[in-house]
Amino acid sequence: MDTCACALELLGMLVYVGAWLCALTTTILPQWLTMSTALLPVESYELGLWETCVVQDVGGMECRAYDSLLGLSTDLKLARILMCAALAVGMLGILVGIPGLDLVHSCKEDSGQQTKRILIITGGVLGMVSGVLCLIPVSYMAHIAVMHFFDDKVPDVVPRWEFGDALYCGWAAGFLLIVAGLILITSSSCSQVEPQPVLQRRYQVMGTGVNYRKRTEYV
Secondary structure (H helix, E strand, C coil): CCCCHHHHHHHHHHHHHHHHHHHHHHCCCCCEEEEEEECCCCCEEEECCCEEEEEEEECCCCECCCCCCCCHHHHEEEEEEHHEEEEHHHHHHHHHHHHHHHCCCCCCCCHHHHHHHHHHHHHHHHHHHHHHHHHHHHHHHHHHHHHCCEEEEEEEECCCCEEEEEHHHHHHHHHHHHHHHHHHHHHHHHHCCCCCCHHHHHHHCCCCCCHHHHHHHHH
């Protein structure tokens, strides 16, 4: 494998791991949606997948987990499921892609290079799927916040939810997962692996040339 393909593999895997950690942070953070009111400016509210928090300007923060899973809204249930699925698929892609790296000394048999290429492509595809699964709940929660924010039926004095830091982190994680998958797939297509039958034919031609020169010398 050439140096360019090896560098692309390493870059793609590093971006992959970083994006997966970013998706994990998005899942854990409670700042999916934030809300502050003019009636009580010293406090703001934060909504996450697992808990809600009240933040005070003096620096205090109090969080409370949801009491019941059945009592959650459909939006939060869907976001939980898709984010957990994104993390699971992303971890599977990392575990599949790492043995396919050229720096990892595995699959050294005759068909080892082809096996490594299949592992890299599979890891890249799983990374792209993980990125899509991460973008869906993040974008859906953002869409709901925008729809409620610009709802004319709600009076202006009623506080509205706005984008939290976790949404921006989730968008970054989703796009980076897709980019990492594309890099891994590109690295596998850039690798120039010469098939074994071609090498055998080359050696046969070289051997024929040597025998011909020997017969010419005897003549």
